[in-house]
Amino acid sequence: MRNSTIQINSVQDTKTLALKIARLISSPCAVLLKGQLGSGKTTFTKFLLEELEADTQFFQSPTFPIMLPYESEKFGTLWHIDLYRIESESDLVELYLPEIFSKNICIVEWPQIAENLFYGTRRLFVEFSMNKDGTRTANAGELPT
Numbered sequence: 001m002r003n004s005t006i007q008i009n010s011v012q013d014t015k016t017l018a019l020k021i022a023r024l025i026s027s028p029c030a031v032l033l034k035g036q037l038g039s040g041k042t043t044f045t046k047f048l049l050e051e052l053e054a055d056t057q058f059f060q061s062p063t064f065p066i067m068l069p070y071e072s073e074k075f076g077t078l079w080h081i082d083l084y085r086i087e088s089e090s091d092l093v094e095l096y097l098p099e100i101f102s103k104n105i106c107i108v109e110w111p112q113i114a115e116n117l118f119y120g121t122r123r124l125f126v127e128f129s130m131n132k133d134g135t136r137t138a139n140a141g142e143l144p145t
């Protein structure tokens with residue numbers, strides 16, 4: 001996918017973007033979600049998990065648990081991870097994240113602190129920004145490996 005800029009005027013537009021990204025996913029792969037608090041990363045993740053046929057009955061934001069697994073018959077275990085509260089890279093190793101990143105599909109909010117751990121893994125990204133009129137803009141694409 002070429003890098004593209006997508007105007008998001010509604011939650012439905014977020015769902016449409018999740019469908020587009022879902023079509024690009026293969027395992028292992030990291031989907032890196034950037035953008036300020038409230039910009040729509042978690043909302044996008046729920047739609048993406050649904051497009052990947054995961055059971056989202058008990059979906060919740062991973063801000064406090066940090067990482068939550070979802071099961072999909074098609075894609076295996078999908079991890080939703082929020083690194084907002086992580087302060088040092090060594091904590092990531094304690095959570096077995098280098099291994100999880102190299103083997104699974106991981107959807108990661110606030111991925112900046114883990115940037116070094118994605119070496120060799122396919123990385124898709126979506127960066128959300130909030131516009132003054134209340135709409136959002138997303139910049140999405142794939143990073144070079």
Ligand SMILES: Nc1ncnc2c1ncn2[C@@H]1O[C@H](COP(=O)(O)OP(=O)(O)O)[C@@H](O)[C@H]1O
Nearest residue numbers: 008010011014036037038039040041042043044
């Ligand atoms: N595309 C959208 N249009 C309108 N509201 C949205 C959209 N995406 C998310 N929201 C709302 O914004 C709030 C924050 O969304 P959330 O996904 O939790 O953001 P983040 O994970 O980036 O902090 C929620 O109340 C959510 O319903």
Ligand SMILES: [Mg+2]
Nearest residue numbers: 041042061109
């Ligand atoms: Mg969030």
